[in-house]
Amino acid sequence: MTDQTKASPVLDVRGLQTVFHDTQGAWPAVDGIDLTLYPGEVLGLVGESGSGKSVAGFSVMGLIDPPGEITAGEVLFRGEDLRKKSEEELRRIRGIALAMIFQNPLSTLNPVLRIGEQMTEVLSEHGHDDPAAAASLAVESLRKVGIPAPEQRIHQYPHELSGGMRQRVAIAITLLGDPAVIIADEPTTALDVTIQGQIIAELQKLQVESGAGMIWITHDLGVVAELADRIAVMYAGNIVEMGPTDAVLDHPRHPYTLGLLASVPGDADPGAPLRQVPGNAPPLSQRPLGCPFNPRCSSATDICRREMPARETDAFGRSYLCHHPVSQKADP
Amino acid sequence: MDASNAPHRRDEPMAVRKPLTDTPQRRAMLGKLKRRPSVKKSLIALLVITLIGLCLPFFAQQDPYDLTSFSVMDNRMPPMSESFDGMVFWLGTDGQGRDMLSAILYGMRISLLVGLVSTALALIIGVSVGLVAAVLGGRIEALLMRLVDFVLGFPSILVALVLLAMIGRGVDKVILAIVMVQWANYARIMRSSALSERRKEYVEAAHNLGFGTGRVMFRHVMPNSLSAVLVLATVQIASAITLEATLSFLGVGVPVTEPSLGLLVANGFDYLMSGAYWISFYPGIALLILIFSLNLVGDRLRTALDPKRS
Amino acid sequence: MLLYTLQRLLQSVAVLFAVSIAVFLAVYSVGNPVDLLINPEATQAERAAMIAKMGLDRPVWAQYLTFLGNALQGDMGVSFVHGIPALELIFSRMPATFELVVLALLLASAIGIPIGLWVGLRDGSRGARMVMTSSILGYSIPSFWKGMVLILIFAVWLNWLPASGRGDTVSLLGVPFSFLTLDGLSHLAMPVINLAIPNLALMIRLTAAGASEAVHQDYVLFARAKGVRSKRIIRRHILRNILIPIITVLGVEFGALIAFSTITETVFAWPGMGKLLITSIYQLDRPVVVAYVMLITFIFVVVNLLVDFAYAALDPRVKLVENM
Numbered sequence: 001m002t003d004q005t006k007a008s009p010v011l012d013v014r015g016l017q018t019v020f021h022d023t024q025g026a027w028p029a030v031d032g033i034d035l036t037l038y039p040g041e042v043l044g045l046v047g048e049s050g051s052g053k054s055v056a057g058f059s060v061m062g063l064i065d066p067p068g069e070i071t072a073g074e075v076l077f078r079g080e081d082l083r084k085k086s087e088e089e090l091r092r093i094r095g096i097a098l099a100m101i102f103q104n105p106l107s108t109l110n111p112v113l114r115i116g117e118q119m120t121e122v123l124s125e126h127g128h129d130d131p132a133a134a135a136s137l138a139v140e141s142l143r144k145v146g147i148p149a150p151e152q153r154i155h156q157y158p159h160e161l162s163g164g165m166r167q168r169v170a171i172a173i174t175l176l177g178d179p180a181v182i183i184a185d186e187p188t189t190a191l192d193v194t195i196q197g198q199i200i201a202e203l204q205k206l207q208v209e210s211g212a213g214m215i216w217i218t219h220d221l222g223v224v225a226e227l228a229d230r231i232a233v234m235y236a237g238n239i240v241e242m243g244p245t246d247a248v249l250d251h252p253r254h255p256y257t258l259g260l261l262a263s264v265p266g267d268a269d270p271g272a273p274l275r276q277v278p279g280n281a282p283p284l285s286q287r288p289l290g291c292p293f294n295p296r297c298s299s300a301t302d303i304c305r306r307e308m309p310a311r312e313t314d315a316f317g318r319s320y321l322c323h324h325p326v327s328q329k330a331d332p
Numbered sequence: 333m334d335a336s337n338a339p340h341r342r343d344e345p346m347a348v349r350k351p352l353t354d355t356p357q358r359r360a361m362l363g364k365l366k367r368r369p370s371v372k373k374s375l376i377a378l379l380v381i382t383l384i385g386l387c388l389p390f391f392a393q394q395d396p397y398d399l400t401s402f403s404v405m406d407n408r409m410p411p412m413s414e415s416f417d418g419m420v421f422w423l424g425t426d427g428q429g430r431d432m433l434s435a436i437l438y439g440m441r442i443s444l445l446v447g448l449v450s451t452a453l454a455l456i457i458g459v460s461v462g463l464v465a466a467v468l469g470g471r472i473e474a475l476l477m478r479l480v481d482f483v484l485g486f487p488s489i490l491v492a493l494v495l496l497a498m499i500g501r502g503v504d505k506v507i508l509a510i511v512m513v514q515w516a517n518y519a520r521i522m523r524s525s526a527l528s529e530r531r532k533e534y535v536e537a538a539h540n541l542g543f544g545t546g547r548v549m550f551r552h553v554m555p556n557s558l559s560a561v562l563v564l565a566t567v568q569i570a571s572a573i574t575l576e577a578t579l580s581f582l583g584v585g586v587p588v589t590e591p592s593l594g595l596l597v598a599n600g601f602d603y604l605m606s607g608a609y610w611i612s613f614y615p616g617i618a619l620l621i622l623i624f625s626l627n628l629v630g631d632r633l634r635t636a637l638d639p640k641r642s
Numbered sequence: 643m644l645l646y647t648l649q650r651l652l653q654s655v656a657v658l659f660a661v662s663i664a665v666f667l668a669v670y671s672v673g674n675p676v677d678l679l680i681n682p683e684a685t686q687a688e689r690a691a692m693i694a695k696m697g698l699d700r701p702v703w704a705q706y707l708t709f710l711g712n713a714l715q716g717d718m719g720v721s722f723v724h725g726i727p728a729l730e731l732i733f734s735r736m737p738a739t740f741e742l743v744v745l746a747l748l749l750a751s752a753i754g755i756p757i758g759l760w761v762g763l764r765d766g767s768r769g770a771r772m773v774m775t776s777s778i779l780g781y782s783i784p785s786f787w788k789g790m791v792l793i794l795i796f797a798v799w800l801n802w803l804p805a806s807g808r809g810d811t812v813s814l815l816g817v818p819f820s821f822l823t824l825d826g827l828s829h830l831a832m833p834v835i836n837l838a839i840p841n842l843a844l845m846i847r848l849t850a851a852g853a854s855e856a857v858h859q860d861y862v863l864f865a866r867a868k869g870v871r872s873k874r875i876i877r878r879h880i881l882r883n884i885l886i887p888i889i890t891v892l893g894v895e896f897g898a899l900i901a902f903s904t905i906t907e908t909v910f911a912w913p914g915m916g917k918l919l920i921t922s923i924y925q926l927d928r929p930v931v932v933a934y935v936m937l938i939t940f941i942f943v944v945v946n947l948l949v950d951f952a953y954a955a956l957d958p959r960v961k962l963v964e965n966m
Contacts, residue, residue: 111958113879157959289349619787
């Protein structure tokens with residue numbers, strides 16, 4: 001993990017709210033989150049399905065389509081608010097300065113176009129005029145991510161590559177630009193366990209070499225524990241806890257984080273029943289009043305059911321949303 | 333953390349957040365969301381169209397079959413003219429002096445009847461074949477599906493035309509021709525639906541409960557495939573009506589004693605150049621309205637039942 | 643690839659056989675084949691000669707073989723009405739029908755595909771819904787009535803276009819075509835439009851369905867995340883994907899249009915294969931009907947084969963080589 005320089009953040013999200021409309025109303029999937037990402041650091045955005053983490057990623061990219069809508073907040077990328085930019089201005093940033101890697105490599109590449117074309121179009125759509133140079137850049141990029149015989153791969157179609165290789169191609173595409181921020185949306189979830197490690201290593205390499213800030217969206221605590229400099233835990237559209245990885249994982253303040261950590265099977269005592277956080281994450285239309293976690297929280301009291309907790313920050317750079325945070329023991 | 337400490341009190345409902353209701357762009361989206369067609373309304377529309385169509389002759393002011401009710405003296409009179417005994421020919425008269433409006437009302441019933449009966453028969457035959465193929469599997473299924481592909485490979489008009497050329501005219505023969513052409517559609521859709529349903533868990537569960545294959549197919553699988561069949565049937569009624577009209581127009585359809593709308597149009601073709609356009613025009617409009625409304629309902633039904641859009 | 647080709651060829655031959663049997667049964671079992679296939683005005687001697695030639699006094703299976711043998715040599719009987727071989731008669735009418743069908747297909751695609759694309763990309767908007775509803779109208783209008791209305795408006799009332807018949811022809815590669823002359827075009831206009839309208843509706847709906855589905859695909863979202871312009875997304879990503887099924891449908895529609903041209907040709911008195919079929923049915927000119935059915939089947943089979951190959955060639959996912 002790199003040493004963060006406390007320069008200004010390359011990405012600063014404030015109060016982002018994204019809703020989904022149905023006939024009943026507009027339900028917030030992302031309910032006013034604040035996030036900062038510094039150059040060169042990896043931020044792990046952790047949450048279960050339905051927490052809104054992928055929606056958050058797409059909201060930063062500005063790729064929310066109806067019935068979804070970004071309704072509030074600022075997304076400051078290199079100091080400029082992306083929400084105030086026109087679609088054309090956003091387009092110019094995407095792919096080159098702000099890149100995204102999707103979850104399912106089997107569906108992100110167009111099956112009827114060759115790999116080479118899907119790579120060089122990033123360059124040609126952003127002003128690069130030399131097709132020959134673009135092609136050799138693509139070949140180099142493929143080589144860097146460890147794809148053998150890249151000169152042949154350029155002419156192949158996606159179905160001729162395995163899932164793991166296609167994800168490498170996605171990483172290679174990111175390398176063609178010069179991204180300041182890379183959003184990786186569960187990049188290894190759809191891959192075989194044996195391949196996951198390889199892709200994680202490739203992404204790490206990518207991040208270190210490019211010096212970009214990376215948001216790693218996942219539901220797997222184990223992955224972020226290894227890679228992330230900071231962690232943000234998301235639940236029901238809110239970031240309930242955020243801070244340096246060690247601090248959050250060793251001494252969590254939010255009951256949900258505590259529950260997540262306790263439920264990791266690897267840490268369980270042999271023979272003892274597996275622990276889990278009771279209940280289920282609420283669907284969009286049934287978010288409880290007050291703190292969204294209150295129905296499942298053993299420390300919940302009346303105030304939790306009435307009022308949304310305010311964000312509290314502590315000396316170690318952690319912030320959390322809880323009326324009754326887990327009591328501190330000896331903090332580092 | 334202690335899992336037995338179930339946090340929220342079960343005896344009172346959990347307080348839920350209200351949704352936001354005013355955001356920009358919401359009105360545009362709301363319009364789109366509320367406009368989704370509903371299955372119930374579509375089915376009611378279908379029923380209404382059918383009933384009206386079948387009852388229309390009740391409103392006719394003249395019985396075109398009753399040779400004494402009209403006179404050739406009134407022939408080729410334009411719309412809105414009057415007969416010598418005061419009856420208004422709202423849509424004019426044809427070459428024999430029959431009131432066009434009455435003829436159209438009777439004709440619609442015949443067209444609709446032929447369409448409904450053919451569709452019903454084709455549906456029964458096709459669905460049965462499709463189910464049998466899916467149940468029996470193996471060689472029989474392959475053979476039946478080859479037959480289905482074969483039948484579907486040819487355009488309906490040609491098959492019906494050549495068939496009727498061989499067996500002659502008549503309402504029953506027309507129905508036979510249409511059924512022969514349409515059954516394969518149902519067979520194909522039923523079999524593919526049955527195949528995909530068969531893989532689902534509820535079928536395995538039913539088998540495990542001891543139900544035989546046949547019963548599982550009929551009582552469990554078939555009802556779930558019905559929505560696709562329903563959409564098809566609605567559109568096929570329109571298709572059957574069109575086919576009958578075309579065949580009648582070409583002279584191989586219903587006999588002259590029971591004029592369907594197609595035959596009425598055919599009868600009027602000769603008068604087109606001489607200016608008595610109404611003899612062909614209005615029956616065609618009636619046909620158009622019938623077919624269009626059926627197709628519209630079919631389309632709405634398909635959208636309403638489409639699982640992708642929920 | 644070779645295996646696939648052989649498979650498809652065998653299938654096609656099987657279909658042709660099946661149809662020949664069906665036709666044979668229809669002609670030879672329904673009614674007396676002697677009456678059906680021999681000109682009722684033939685003399686006794688001619689009848690005897692025909693019976694011997696066609697083997698009508700021999701067992702059924704032998705008759706079928708004779709029938710098949712003759713058919714493969716191109717002998718499908720002689721037209722009662724015209725006195726020339728049935729196949730020759732049909733071939734002479736083919737250019738007229740093909741002219742209609744090809745022009746109608748071109749018109750329907752040239753207008754339908756762009757409109758369908760426009761509609762599919764704006765799924766749910768008012769304009770899109772209006773177009774889709776009108777497309778339902780497009781395939782709901784009975785073709786024969788539509789043709790008559792066209793004649794009514796453009797020939798009877800406005801007197802702009804001729805009501806029937808084919809115009810002057812010009813020989814192209816030895817075949818007479820009428821689209822190269824102005825007179826020919828004026829005669830072609832209404833029949834082509836009449837034939838094209840339902841096809842246009844189909845093209846619009848097909849393209850719209852494909853486009854609206856493609857727009858929601860992951861690869862389109864990924865292309866947008868890469869910063870690709872919408873024009874390029876539509877042109878390269880979406881169009882390339884939906885054109886494959888569209889082209890295959892076009893192939894199938896070619897066959898269907900040849901069938902549907904019977905109606906248009908009847909209404910407009912267009913001297914094509916379709917009109918010949920109808921007149922032959924009225925005039926009980928059975929050899930022509932039989933020959934038409936066999937020929938149409940042959941055309942269908944060939945077109946389907948070509949369409950299958952086109953699909954395999956266009957879609958990179960279809961593996962042409964056995965071991966990759």
